[in-house]
Amino acid sequence: MPVRLKKFIGMIALIALVVLYALISTAFAVAVLADKSAWTHLAFYLVSGLMWILPAMWIIKWMETSKRRESE
Template identity: 55%
Template sequence: MPVRLKKFIGTIVLIVLVVVYAVLATAYASLHLADANGWVHLLYFVTTGLLWVLPAMLLIRWMEAKPKR
């Protein structure tokens, strides 16, 4: 697969990943953490704010991989 095509596909997937992840994380927090105190909210949003990096890192690694010959 050409490098430019991999980067284009990876960029689209990364944008979709971030948007869907943010909506799901916020919806979960709204439904299940409504009555929790501020420290629980802080811990949840710090954790979920960093957790999306793992799949994004794998996707970026795939985008930057040299093509096999």
């Protein structure tokens, strides 16, 4: 697969990931954390705000894989 196409697909996947993750995370917070304390909300948003990085790292690694193989 050409590098430019792979990067384009990865970019679309990253945008979709961020949008879907934000919607799901916010819906979960509204549904489950409605009557919880502010500290619970803070802890949830800190953790969920960092959790999207794991799938994003996988997508970025996939985007860069062919580039490394070609240069070796």
